Amino acid sequence: xxxxxxxxxxxxxxxxxxxxxxxxxxxxxxxxxxxxxxxxxxxxxxxxxxxxxxxxxxxxxxxxxxxxxxxxxxxxxxxxxxxxxxxxxxxxxxxxxxxxxxxxxxxxxxxxxxxxxxxxxxxxxxxxxxxxxxxxx
Amino acid sequence: xxxxxxxxxxxxxxxxxxxxxxxxxxxxxxxxxxxxxxxxxxxxxxxxxxxxxxxxxxxxxxxxxxxxxxxxxxxxxxxxxxxxxxxxxxxxxxxxxxxxxxxxxxxxxxxxxxxxxxxxxxxxxxxxxxxxxxxxxxxxxxxxxxxxxxxxxxxxxxxxxxxxxxxxxxxxxxxxxxxxxxxxxxxxxxxxxxxxxxxxxxxxxxxxxxxx
Amino acid sequence: xxxxxxxxxxxxxxxxxxxxxxxxxxxxxxxxxxxxxxxxxxxxxxxxxxxxxxxxxxxxxxxxxxxxxxxxxxxxxxxxxxxxxxxxxxxxxxxxxxxxxxxxxxxxxxxxxxxxxxxxxxxxxxxxxxxxxxxxxxxxxxxxxxxxxx
Numbered sequence: 001x002x003x004x005x006x007x008x009x010x011x012x013x014x015x016x017x018x019x020x021x022x023x024x025x026x027x028x029x030x031x032x033x034x035x036x037x038x039x040x041x042x043x044x045x046x047x048x049x050x051x052x053x054x055x056x057x058x059x060x061x062x063x064x065x066x067x068x069x070x071x072x073x074x075x076x077x078x079x080x081x082x083x084x085x086x087x088x089x090x091x092x093x094x095x096x097x098x099x100x101x102x103x104x105x106x107x108x109x110x111x112x113x114x115x116x117x118x119x120x121x122x123x124x125x126x127x128x129x130x131x132x133x134x135x136x137x
Numbered sequence: 138x139x140x141x142x143x144x145x146x147x148x149x150x151x152x153x154x155x156x157x158x159x160x161x162x163x164x165x166x167x168x169x170x171x172x173x174x175x176x177x178x179x180x181x182x183x184x185x186x187x188x189x190x191x192x193x194x195x196x197x198x199x200x201x202x203x204x205x206x207x208x209x210x211x212x213x214x215x216x217x218x219x220x221x222x223x224x225x226x227x228x229x230x231x232x233x234x235x236x237x238x239x240x241x242x243x244x245x246x247x248x249x250x251x252x253x254x255x256x257x258x259x260x261x262x263x264x265x266x267x268x269x270x271x272x273x274x275x276x277x278x279x280x281x282x283x284x285x286x287x288x289x290x291x292x293x294x295x296x297x298x299x300x301x302x303x304x305x306x307x308x309x310x311x312x313x314x315x316x317x318x319x320x321x322x323x324x325x326x327x328x329x330x331x332x333x334x335x336x337x338x339x340x341x342x343x344x345x346x347x348x349x
Numbered sequence: 350x351x352x353x354x355x356x357x358x359x360x361x362x363x364x365x366x367x368x369x370x371x372x373x374x375x376x377x378x379x380x381x382x383x384x385x386x387x388x389x390x391x392x393x394x395x396x397x398x399x400x401x402x403x404x405x406x407x408x409x410x411x412x413x414x415x416x417x418x419x420x421x422x423x424x425x426x427x428x429x430x431x432x433x434x435x436x437x438x439x440x441x442x443x444x445x446x447x448x449x450x451x452x453x454x455x456x457x458x459x460x461x462x463x464x465x466x467x468x469x470x471x472x473x474x475x476x477x478x479x480x481x482x483x484x485x486x487x488x489x490x491x492x493x494x495x496x497x498x499x
Contacts (some may be wrong), residue, residue, distance in 0.1 A: 012165035020388060030386035033379045034411040059431040063407040064387025071391055079406040083435040085151055085308070088283065103158045103310035113158070115311040124283045125348060128309050129433075130153045150458060205460075228467060231460060324416065 003074040003121065006110040006135040015100035018069035018100060022057050027092045030061050035131045055092040062090055062127050069098050077112075077133045084116070084129035095121050102134065103130075110137045138324055139342065141173040141317040143212060143250055143276065143304020148185070149178040151308055156187055158310045160194035168314035169344060172197025173260065174214070174330070176250075176304070179204060179227045185205045199327050202226055206233040208249060208269055209257040212276065212304070215245035215331035237271035246334045248302060253289030260293045268297060274334060277301030278341045280315030281308075294307040302334075303341035316343045354423060354468055355497060360457050368419035368449075369452040373412055373483045377444035379403045383411070403441035409485035414452040416492050417491075418470070423491045432469055432492035440484045444475070448484070450474045456489060466491045 001016075003009055024042070031037045036058050039046030047055040059080035063082050070077050090096060097119050111134055118127035144159065145152035150208060173196070175182065180202060187198040191252035193335050201214045204226055211233065213220070220243040224235055233249075240247040252259035252275045259275065277290045278301070294301050320333045333339065377397035384394035384405045392399040418425075441446065457472035459466055469492050478484040 011161055018388065023387070026386050029382055033382035033386060034231075035379075036411065038456060042383070059434050060407065060410040061387060063410055063434055063436065064389075064405060065382065065409045067405055068384075068388035068390075071389060071394075075391055081435070081437045082322065082407050083153065083433070085153075085433040086431055087281075101311045103162060104155065115153075116311045117309070117311070122283075125312075128153075130309060150460070 002072070003135065006042065006105070006107055006112065008110055009102055009105055009112055011102055011105055013102040015069055016072040018065065018072065018098040020065040020096055021096055022090065022092055022094065022096055024055070024092050026059065027055070027057055030064070034058070034060060036060070036127055041092070043063060053089060053091055054094075054099065055094055057090040059084065059086050059127075062118055065102070065118070066129065066131065067097055069100055070114065074102070074133070074135055078132050079131060081132040082116075082129060083131075084127055086127050088124070088126045090118060090126050096126065100131075107117055110135045138322065139170045139317045139321065140144065140199070141170050141305050141307070141314050142214075142302050142322060143176050143178060143203070143279065143305045144173045144313055147176055148175070148180070148182050148309070151178070153308055154185045154310045154313070155184070156185070157190055158177035159196075159307070159313045160190055160196050162310045162313055164194055170314040170317045172199065172324075173313060174201050174304070176197045176201045176203040176212050179229065181221055181226055197324060199330055201327070203250065204236060205229040206229055206231045206236055207266060208233045208259045208262045209252065209254070210250050211236055212250045213240060213245055214248070214334060215240070215243075215327055217243055217245070219243050220245050232314070233269050234271065237269070241271070244245045244331060246274065246331050247272075248274040248276060248334075250304065251279040251282060251286060251290070251306065252276065252293055253282065253286035258286070259288050263293075273300060273337075274302055274343075275299045276304055278303030278343045280305035280345065289303060300337055300339070301341040302322055302339065311337055315345050316341065318342065353466070354425075356459055356468065359423065361418050362386045363422065363454045364457070364490060365453055365455070366419065367451050367453045369391055369414040370426055371412070371415050371450045373448045374446065375404055375408070375442055375448065377402065377445045380408065380444055382474045395478060397444065406438040407436050408442055409438065409474070409487040409490070410434050412450050412474060412487065414450065414472070414474060414478065416452075419454060426495055429491040429493050432490040434490070435488040439486075440482065442484055447479050453490070466495045468495060479491045
């Protein structure tokens, strides 16, 4: 179910589940489009030589996943702010889940705040953040 | 009574949660806690008064602090003006013995948090600094723990005879109440919380998925 | 001897001074690829022929300043890692528009983390269009893990 206006949103509502594509071909496609083609993001061996556990999903790509999840839930949403804290690396070719929940609603302005979390298969938080979104009144 | 003893609001540099939204979340999602303690990083929030929110939502909201020592991060419950005057809460180089001494002098309780965590947890420093004197309580369930950090904390607590508390370490609204501490009686203010901790009759609980 | 950076001195010298100005023009195909790779499916983000085609709202985070840090900034010990990003979208970013990104050091602070003392540098880039209207701002928090004191 998608949301079209603020009155349809409930506090505590969970956004539909979103499985980000963190495979290497997709990360390379993203990196090329973003101009972030360093080996740290596109080559596991290169990343390991830098002391990383593997190639990293760029933080800006995690932000993009979060934003896409919000648009899937509310296609008319204007995303005004996405604030993310990177707690642990998100590694290319590993499986992650993204979740979002509504944590504040202002019916008068149409503003919604959403908690966003990227978790790994062990349900450990890798990235968390918040988004401020405007919905039609 | 169940209290989440470790939570951060937007008063902390990495906190993203408004206290009102914590209250709303607890009620909307029927989170099985009766309240929470705000433990802002390296400070005590003297300004905020959450009594109206607490009354509106029927949730106990208390204030404490999370300070930083050579043994890692430490929750300080029962903060008073005199305690604040006795050491610099903003320092990241506090000596744990000084924090414990000050807490003892001013009726507060110090409890190392996420002690199974590298660098900022107490267990990581035992080999270098030895077992610290005066620790009685440590956090054994932390909602932000990764890998085996809670297991390390629990093992250390067992080995050294510490009592365990739990806290979510929430920085965003939806993480409140993931871990908490169950007390036998009611707690309405910081002084009663300190008394309950000193009575040593409590248990850490977790409500994380698959662990409840 | 300690390797610790003098945070207060750095703040007084570098905060809020624009240290870099860059110009960008977003390419429509790159914008569409960026959005699609992130999982966007709405045509205003994925189809350059859509009448309201625009960059996805977090796109401003991807712009690089020409300089990573201000001129004469102290040499930092260790590898800088992204600690967080915050992006504010004010108006849509459209392809083909010449954008100007002005960067300044917005904050410097420390905390102890899982790997010792960490120093956080928050660099803010403000994005303007050709008429000097601000479209977005993007904060990047870079964290440096200091070497332990010896």
